[in-house]
Amino acid sequence: MIKVKAAAILLPLILGTIMLIAYAIHTIFSAKTSSNDLAYNYGCRGNMLVEGIYNDKRVTMNATIYFSFLDANKILYSISGTATLYNEMDETIDKKTIQRNVYFNYKVESREQHTYTFTSKRIDIDGVDNIDKVLASLVMFNSLFVLGHRDTLVINKYTKNTILIANNQSPVVMCVYRYIF
Incomplete structure (x- = not known):
């Protein structure tokens, strides 16, 4: 009789503990595998200079x-x-002239290689922006001027407050975040 009462008391306690541990493991695993792991809280601003040579013609882009x-x-x-x-x-x-805002959705391709696929979902072009697709294709990613295009980028965190964004050819942007206390 005492063993039955002890089992009746301990069984729900053990099952509750197992469920709590399973929930904790699920929560931790879900947080680590979430595709929203690129959640940097700060924007990055900088200057970019792109230069290339195509068929004896040189092209440059100087942009903020x-x-x-x-x-x-x-x-x-x-x-x-x-x-x-x-x-x-x-x-x-x-x-x-180039002046546009591009909104991307991104997806984690490889956590080990820090690769992400960016898909342009909306491109807001200002009235002064008059770059054509031919010139744009020489200095910009396709996703900056072709809606729905995908580009794969590497985003590598080097220090607590520095990330490097690159494509398969070269670095694109180095961002250094300054923490304000």
Whole structure:
């Protein structure tokens, strides 16, 4: 009789403990595998200079950029500046203005390699932005001017307050966050 009463008291206690441990493990595992692990709380602002040579023509882009990690796996990327195409004599052939906000959704591709797929979901182009797709394709990611395009980037956290964003060809942006106490 005493063994039955002890079992009746201990069984719910043991089952409750097992359920609590299972819930804790599930919560910890869910937090570690959440696709929203890019939740940096600060935006990053900086300057970018891109230069390339295509068919004896040189192209440059000098721009100011800002990006911010938003909620729910979204990123805002703002870019404003100019793109210039030069001939072989280094004379300006074409000069265009860039001013747009691009909203991305991102997905974790590989945690080990720090790779993420960014898909442009909305591109807000300001009235002064007059860059065409030909010139844009020489200096910008496709997802900055083609809605719904995907680009894969590497986002590597180097220190507590520094991240490097790169593509498969070169670094794109180094961001250093300053903590305000």
